[in-house]
Amino acid sequence: xxxxxxxxxxxxxxxxxxxxxxxxxxxxxxxxxxxxxxxxxxxxxxxxxxxxxxxxxxxxxxxxxxxxxxxxxxxxxxxxxxxxxxxxxxxxxxxxxxxxxxxxxxxxxxxxxxxxxxxxxxxxxxxxxxxxxxxxxxxxxxxxxxxxxxxxxxxxxxxxxxxxxxxxxxxxxxxxxxxxxxxxxxxxxxxxxxxxxxxxxxxxxxxxxxxxxxxxxxxxxxxxxxxxxxxxxxxxxxxxxxxxxxxxxxxxxxxxxxxxxxxxxxxxxxxxxxxxxxxxxxxxxxxxxxxxxxxxxxxxxxxxxxxxxxxxxxxxxxxxxxxxxxxxxxxxxxxxxxxxxxxxxxxxxxxxxxxxxxxxxxxxxxxxxxxxxxxxx
Amino acid sequence: xxxxxxxxxxxxxxxxxxxxxxxxxxxxxxxxxxxxxxxxxxxxxxxxxxxxxxxxxxxxxxxxxxxxxxxxxxxxxxxxxxxxxxxxxxxxxxxxxxxxxxxxxxxxxxxxxxxxxxxxxxxxxxxxxxxxxxxxxxxxxxxxxxxxxxxxxxxxxxxxxxxxxxxxxxxxxxxxxxxxxxxxxxxxxxxxxxxxxxxxxxxxxxxxxxxxxxxxxxxxxxxxxxxxxxxxxxxxxxxxxxxxxxxxxxxxxxxxxxxxxxxxxxxxxxxxxxxxxxxxxxxxxxxxxxxxxxxxxxxxxxxxxxxxxxxxxxxxxxxxxxxxxxxxxxxxxxxxxxxxxxxxxxxxxxxxxxxxxxxxxxxxxxxxxxxxxxxxxxxxxxxxxxxxxxxxxxxxxxxxxxxxxxxxxxxxxxxxxxxxxxxxxxxxxxxxxxxxxxxxxxxxxxxxxxxxxxxxxxxxxxxxxxxxxxxxxxxxxxxxxxxxxxxxxxxxxxxxxxxxxxxxxxxxxxxxxxxxxxxxxxxxxxxxxxxxxxxxxxxxxxxxxxxxxxxxxxxxxxxxxxxxxxxxxxxxxxxxxxxxxxxxxxxxxxxxxxxxxxxxxxxxxxxxxxxxxx
Numbered sequence: 003x004x005x006x007x008x009x010x011x012x013x014x015x016x017x018x019x020x021x022x023x024x025x026x027x028x029x030x031x032x033x034x035x036x037x038x039x040x041x042x043x044x045x046x047x048x049x050x051x052x053x054x055x056x057x058x059x060x061x062x063x064x065x066x067x068x069x070x071x072x073x074x075x076x077x078x079x080x081x082x083x084x085x086x087x088x089x090x091x092x093x094x095x096x097x098x099x100x101x102x103x104x105x106x107x108x109x110x111x112x113x114x115x116x117x118x119x120x121x122x123x124x125x126x127x128x129x130x131x132x133x134x135x136x137x138x139x140x141x142x143x144x145x146x147x148x149x150x151x152x153x154x155x156x157x158x159x160x161x162x163x164x165x166x167x168x169x170x171x172x173x174x175x176x177x178x179x180x181x182x183x184x185x186x187x188x189x190x191x192x193x194x195x196x197x198x199x200x201x202x203x204x205x206x207x208x209x210x211x212x213x214x215x216x217x218x219x220x221x222x223x224x225x226x227x228x229x230x231x232x233x234x235x236x237x238x239x240x241x242x243x244x245x246x247x248x249x250x251x252x253x254x255x256x257x258x259x260x261x262x263x264x265x266x267x268x269x270x271x272x273x274x275x276x277x278x279x280x281x282x283x284x285x286x287x288x289x290x291x292x293x294x295x296x297x298x299x300x301x302x303x304x305x306x307x308x309x310x311x312x313x314x315x316x317x318x319x320x321x322x323x324x325x326x327x328x329x330x331x332x333x334x335x336x337x338x339x340x341x342x343x344x345x346x347x348x349x350x351x352x353x354x355x356x357x358x359x360x361x362x363x364x365x366x367x368x369x370x371x372x373x374x375x376x377x378x379x
Numbered sequence: 380x381x382x383x384x385x386x387x388x389x390x391x392x393x394x395x396x397x398x399x400x401x402x403x404x405x406x407x408x409x410x411x412x413x414x415x416x417x418x419x420x421x422x423x424x425x426x427x428x429x430x431x432x433x434x435x436x437x438x439x440x441x442x443x444x445x446x447x448x449x450x451x452x453x454x455x456x457x458x459x460x461x462x463x464x465x466x467x468x469x470x471x472x473x474x475x476x477x478x479x480x481x482x483x484x485x486x487x488x489x490x491x492x493x494x495x496x497x498x499x500x501x502x503x504x505x506x507x508x509x510x511x512x513x514x515x516x517x518x519x520x521x522x523x524x525x526x527x528x529x530x531x532x533x534x535x536x537x538x539x540x541x542x543x544x545x546x547x548x549x550x551x552x553x554x555x556x557x558x559x560x561x562x563x564x565x566x567x568x569x570x571x572x573x574x575x576x577x578x579x580x581x582x583x584x585x586x587x588x589x590x591x592x593x594x595x596x597x598x599x600x601x602x603x604x605x606x607x608x609x610x611x612x613x614x615x616x617x618x619x620x621x622x623x624x625x626x627x628x629x630x631x632x633x634x635x636x637x638x639x640x641x642x643x644x645x646x647x648x649x650x651x652x653x654x655x656x657x658x659x660x661x662x663x664x665x666x667x668x669x670x671x672x673x674x675x676x677x678x679x680x681x682x683x684x685x686x687x688x689x690x691x692x693x694x695x696x697x698x699x700x701x702x703x704x705x706x707x708x709x710x711x712x713x714x715x716x717x718x719x720x721x722x723x724x725x726x727x728x729x730x731x732x733x734x735x736x737x738x739x740x741x742x743x744x745x746x747x748x749x750x751x752x753x754x755x756x757x758x759x760x761x762x763x764x765x766x767x768x769x770x771x772x773x774x775x776x777x778x779x780x781x782x783x784x785x786x787x788x789x790x791x792x793x794x795x796x797x798x799x800x801x802x803x804x805x806x807x808x809x810x811x812x813x814x815x816x817x818x819x820x821x822x823x824x825x826x827x828x829x830x831x832x833x834x835x836x837x838x839x840x841x842x843x844x845x846x847x848x849x850x851x852x853x854x855x856x857x858x859x860x861x862x863x864x865x866x867x868x869x870x871x872x873x874x875x876x877x878x879x880x881x882x883x884x885x886x887x888x889x890x891x892x893x894x895x896x897x898x899x900x901x902x903x904x905x906x907x908x909x910x911x912x913x914x915x916x917x918x919x920x921x922x923x924x925x926x927x928x929x930x931x932x933x934x935x936x937x938x939x940x941x942x943x944x945x946x947x948x949x950x951x952x953x954x955x956x957x958x959x960x961x962x963x964x965x966x967x968x969x970x971x972x973x974x975x976x977x978x979x980x981x982x983x984x985x986x987x988x989x990x991x992x993x
Contacts, residue, residue, distance in 0.1 A: 114589075118548075236705065328731070329741065350746040370738075
């Protein structure tokens, strides 16, 4: 294939971020195009249909389903309170009547004279969608949601758990190769997004939750520690819906992984600033990576910046900066020095497309093209 | 019908679109070239035809045949070799697709192990992933079922239940649940979710009344008209139709693609299944086919003329690699690694493959890790298949009701490894293994074939295209499958039984080498070898070569005729040869670490699995 390379993760100082904020079902949009919003502004709301409860009325009354009609006290469409009688048998000379009470507040949706069941729908549940980032509304989807746009420092992680949160960036590691342990975590971490170095330990994550930190951004985590944190063995990499009290984003990979200098220094430039982060990761068709968005104050009118994820990129060329993403040189940085077109045999005896790389320690190595990612700006 | 000389077929996978060009050369059809390009269903392209055109362009470049006029496929070829200035056009264009997550279905039936299971078989056989099975006795409360239906957003629902003349109320209850959930389809807004009713014919009216307004309801023949018989064909056909009409028509670019193909687009696994069924029928053999991909592992089998397919939606070698770890457990993966490995390090490596799924092993150790994981993925997927390929068959059977219940209780699987004739592997880890013998051993360790079994791999994964081709041109599909698609690895001989380490397991004598491709070489006719328990060995026998062998199992071992009974068989060769597997069945690896590693090293050396593990 012509473009057999892995596009890198975005680590960009200024980026025009556009975020779609959609309701799960159609509802009401509360913002207009051009409106300035902050991350907590509610931009759309709706009501989700309530849960369904099923009541075996014929069973309770002890009558054939086809005879239910004569016993019903409510008809489809009626509102009903919990405990209110839906149907009542005639009893024996007016005595020993059986009643079928509603198990919930809601409406009576339907009654079947085949199964003898009543379907009751609980009241709708209100749902709101906020702006998630500070910015301006640039598009409205009628009854569905909006697009919020902002110029921001934008950093993608490689994997995360936990959903959208907002908080102030707070450094708990001084260097990108440091290990974040529970010792570095104290009361100052409350409501903050903690920035660590190469690794976060399981006790540190636990203490961060205890101290009320909102998020952790770090180079790596041991898989065993992730399992301890989640409480189960992660199967498929579709995350974001966890409710563990914190959002965790790893920027490099599993194991002790020095955070890329560019990522670390970019985050450092924004100490104390408010960021919107999301750990949601989906590694399938339609890849979704975790993200850290730090809206910038200046909002140039015609930005030269790339828009979210639409660019195709030029691919690898001689001189392209890369990062190795597989053993044996995992995590090392380098630059492309050659792109031989012929397939080459590697140690495994596979014939693959390769590239020549000069690593940052001046070593020259031959790597499968699939095992590097471009460092994108 | 016009003469078919040139066939173009594409398969739109979730990551790659593959195109193959087949031409009639002389009297037979052969694969000419293959091209591929990234699939373009997702943003920023959101049009599957971009990827299709790119893959076809690669085929054009490689074959020198003009296939496209701008963005249009040139139909009706000039005959190959005709005195025209340039070869151009195709007579037949076909496509399969699994892009956008394939076909995702929910099924429902009255009894989980009866009609719901039959419905699941119908959906799986049509190439779907079954997201969940709902049944009146599934142990869930009604509102939990409703919530589940709402949450999953399947592409369609297959509702069955009740034999003809049987229960109506339970079927009505299921229909009511579906109606109450008011399910929305995954693709496209503003249209109703397709629901197929294939249950008790007496319940049709009530189902229609309950669901007609809320869903796009189709009614087909009952898939379980009587307890003793399944009738899956009509439901399967309807699934294919609706897949085209609803799911594909709403996927980006498919409307255009549907206008290009000469026959309807098929779901990829449905097409592979068709091909496996065709091969089993043509050769009169029992077959297992496996396709281990990045996200899912599909297994197809034909035993006693009954076709079964299962998909293990979360067992795969990249996107789903972590789930193999979660389901198999780290110890089961480590047991296949022929050197010491630190558990934490291996766990991190597996996760790193998951988050960067397109990377490839660069070192031998990394290759050994991936092949160890593949063994477990195959084993787990096969376990699921065995538990699903049970019960009633798709043909009329003389059986009493008590038999049907007895079979259900014991869960008797149709899968009979001793009767298995051919095991075909497909998917990157098998098709692209640097040494073919590695694929052979992965298949053997994952499936543990018994007795005498032929092994093969799909060279470049073109079974989907050949499957859809088999519906319109069986001859072309079969010829290309046999000549260009399958790479015969050889034959595995594996007695069932357990013995004493290094004690006798079986003796093999080659009485006649039959047809040989190459000049005579060792071993010659009359060659004999004794295989000890725990030993593995190989006798070279090339592609298209055959030999008649006599296998004498030791006391307590069985190669198909009973314990200790001699078997004479003709066996086929391949790129590996005849593999003599004296490791016993069930296969038990030593518990002690150094012993286990030494054992693995012995097998690796005996078969020449890796270059450095001598």
